[in-house]
Amino acid sequence: MKEFERKGLLERVDREGATVGASIPETIEVQGEEIALREFVFEIQRRETVPAGERERVDRAKKNLRRERLQRRQRLEEADISYEEGEEIVGSIVGIERALSALENLGATDIEREAKASEAADKKRWMKFLQQALGRDGSSSRGGR
CATH class of the missing domain: 1.20.5 (Single alpha-helices involved in coiled-coils or other helix-helix interfaces)
Structure with a gap:
């Protein structure tokens, strides 16, 4: 991938409205484990409040998603990858951002x-x-x- 292409992809990731219209990925691999991300987020959102036991699970999920987002961004910045791979990484980062945004905006979790x-x-x-x-x-x- 050329440097200007890499910068363009990073710019897409960093854009303020990057998650507008983006969907949460059906599944995502985080720390080597496959997670049904969309189902998890929708399950948590369906509840009016998040019970104390689930709050810990949500916090752990957010932490893992942030870590995964950072690792993918670093790969986009530093790895020797093709432009197509870079676009896939951007899509996954935006999807992770969308999921994080949904989890951050839950009522009465904090x-x-x-x-x-x-x-x-x-x-x-x-x-x-x-x-x-x-x-x-x-x-x-x-x-x-």
Whole structure:
């Protein structure tokens, strides 16, 4: 593969909207193991919330998918491969990205994220209360500041 072809393929992988319209691969080989990726993602998405036991499985899957994506990207960058092989790798990377995106956007899977959002809302309410108490909210009956 020529260097400009390699750069073009890497650009496709790095493009912001690369996953738009992309589908999750039916199966994918991760760390030498064949995984029914599409079925796994759809199974997890069907649930309103991910139970604690499944959360660990989802986190492990995301970690493995990220590792596989990185390995495939490195192969695309460094390996002596044909352009056709490069296109296959790009397709698989975009499919992995699509699956990761679907798994990242699951509802109520990240307790830390929920706690941070709750804490931020509490701080916002507290600041609003302090501003009102100190008469700095602009709605003061003392002529406003």
